[in-house]
Amino acid sequence: MARIVMKFGGTSMAGIERIRNVATRVKREWDAGNDVAVVVSAMSGETDRLVNFCREASPLYDPREYDVVVASGEQVTSGLLAIVLQAMGVPARSWLGWQLPIRTSDAHASARIGSIDTDRLAAAFANREVAVIPGFQGLTDDERITTLGRGGSDTSAVAVAAAMKADRCDIYTDVDGVYTTDPRIVPKARKLDKITYEEMLELASVGAKVLQTRSVGLAMKEKVRVQVLTSFEDKPGTLIVGEEEIEGNGMERQLITGIAYDRNEAKVTLVAVPDRPGAVATIFTPLANANINVDMIVQNVAHDSGNTDVTFTVPTAELTRALDVLDKARTDIGYEKVLSDSNVCKVSVVGVGMRSHAGVAATMFAALADRKINILAISTSEIKTSVLIDADFTELAVRVLHTAYGLDAPDTAAE
């Protein structure tokens, strides 16, 4: 007997027929004698509908009232799943965020979970009752409804699993697991059986949109074993666990776990910045003050003129704002001109094995050079090496690297 949290996304909850499919999976776990809490998303499309109502009501809507409106989507699906479970003979009831309660910060529309009162859930389990919990929602100390930001139901599920010391948190989604890279680009991409939290964080934040990044961070902090799997087929998914669990498995650790890409970065180059102490601060302090997240930074060797070029990336959505900030800081920084390019892509190789192996980056540069793909910028972390390239070469680069690091599935598996 185990204690399990199951989370179902909007696609799995879209309509009563799909909710019945979800209930069948829940019943199976419950029939096996497990304690089961289910965290549900709103029906797919519903949150968008509600968000659009708020925007239409006022572009500057009160986030406290926004939360009242959008939290209703999960309230509906949690009630419906409880009804369907009961009809299948499984005792079940819905527990809304304010009923447990799930306490959060008062940062409405992007609240963070503080604590979850587990008394009522423990009582439900003691009665062999399935607890159905709407994801995405919580309650402030002054008793107002909050939501956790888009994709927040993943975080709700992990938080419930942590609070209830669950043996596993199964996240059912519309993909069947985490792949070595995007299978639409590389048909030979392999589904991973296991991946570490750290690797998943890097893969998620650079474009493998399987789980909300915050939920992975929380799972890592609280040591929650997370499984990503599909609700539309019966097969194991990908387990996201601590590094020790993978090494303890006795397997030879793969050097690189996956290849990610992210087209939502734009490149900015400041030409002829005076090469003096503090020059870099005059660039990045105003950007930081404007809450613009700068990622890759490259500073060229100084020209004979005593000037240097500085290149960096910002999220494409922030490019206009970033250029505006730089324009206002022009006198302070003293650059000659600004160049920008949003037709770029960041490609990253990720793997905890990188820590103990040299030569990972060298393999990457060689493979790309071999195909004449020009590297515009480079950044590295302990378990990730990223390069910025012309976006037109995205697919080619991902395929080349997937092969170079030995990630391709054997031919038979690809069929």
Next chain:
Amino acid sequence: MARIVMKFGGTSMAGIERIRNVATRVKREWDAGNDVAVVVSAMSGETDRLVNFCREASPLYDPREYDVVVASGEQVTSGLLAIVLQAMGVPARSWLGWQLPIRTSDAHASARIGSIDTDRLAAAFANREVAVIPGFQGLTDDERITTLGRGGSDTSAVAVAAAMKADRCDIYTDVDGVYTTDPRIVPKARKLDKITYEEMLELASVGAKVLQTRSVGLAMKEKVRVQVLTSFEDKPGTLIVGEEEIEGNGMERQLITGIAYDRNEAKVTLVAVPDRPGAVATIFTPLANANINVDMIVQNVAHDSGNTDVTFTVPTAELTRALDVLDKARTDIGYEKVLSDSNVCKVSVVGVGMRSHAGVAATMFAALADRKINILAISTSEIKTSVLIDADFTELAVRVLHTAYGLDAPDTAAE
């Protein structure tokens, strides 16, 4: 300065443009310095959508979970109205049923309001803040969401008005007031300026579907002055008040206030029931036990055979069930056969003036006889006289009676 509760129905809340229209009306009352609480329905069609989800989930849905699902419709509109009011510069916030709270019985899906905690509303008014309250919903003592039954938002509004000792409860709907009869049948029907609670109860329960009957009963009990008016035009509606307020007005009281009709009754006749003491009880006790509401009852004079025919009406929706109950009780009752007819209509004349005047029923019978309309059954109460007729004559009967009691508007007013 007054204290006002304003209630807006689903048609008035259907979409952001209409909610803006609602907010404009609320702002006008608030600008005038009034304390304002607004009770809102779900967008029209939304409650049906949610109810259908529940039915599809299971015909035998748990009413506690049904309430979780369907209460969400009003949650959405209350948040949206608060946003729109704020955008117009009117301080406003939503107060959900569980936040005030509005305490109800635990009769889920048809709960009755027990009490409303007014502390938070009083504080909102003290801050010159508009309180937006979702109608239709409340909270049990064990902290579960309830709903009050279809049309329950009217009752919510009257209950809030009673709790806050409001000067007036304005119910905005898609009709502009209460008419002497259905204007679709009688173009010369007149809008009433005032009507008593008792008359409104009789008109509502026999077919003039302007307000939920329960809300009128509550208004009468709590002496809440209710006004019915439209949110789509600027003109006064109909005030529903105590009888003393109308007589105190010094007006000559009209004998009859309105003519109502109800096609949702079916006639049942038991042929040749033994005419012995207790025979009637053998018929109506099993029907009462089955929770079937019997309305008009006619017992013919006994035949020479010692048998009699008993005729009564039941709601059309209950006819099948009623016939089943009677079939099972056949031996006990001892009737020869059952006849039933759902093509009948109950037409009623209503007016508190009836109390002090003889001859009201005689006028009715004469007017109907003049047009050869056959009366199948008669029932009377202190302020109402009803006849059952063939449904084909409904419109004719209503028009004839409207004229007979002098209710027709002058020709000029009809243009």
